Amino acid sequence: VQLQASGGGLVQAGGSLRLSCAASDFTFSTYTIGWFRQAPGKERDFVAGLGWNGDQETYATSAKGRFTVSRENAEKRAYLHMRNLKPEDTAVYFCAAGPSYWVASSRTMYDYWGQGTQVTVSS
Helix, strand or coil: CEEECCCCCCEEEECCEEEEEECCCCCCCHEEEEEEECCCCCCCEEEEEEECCCCCCCCCCCCCCEEEEEEHHHHCCCEEEEEECCCCHEEEEEEECCCCCCCCHHHHHCEEECCCCCEEEEC
């Protein structure tokens, strides 16, 4: 089972990035997707999630109105489109997949994790 996140980078405040998560070796289309982030010295926090069929679009308060989560099951990919980025969005971003039907903010509900991609937002 593999999840590979990509698309991170250095961007100025107010800019945009689209993160991508590529899945392999499991039935991606039946798994809930979650995006999490971890800043240095902090916990890994939930950012956004999406149900297996594209429903239950869910966001952390910090992401609402700026981030959009999506998926393409045929391509085994998930995306996190981030707009109006702020310095406090700086973190390593992880994609995760879980078997539960319900989107959850708890890390424990996700079985598979990608390696993370660094997002740095300069002021």
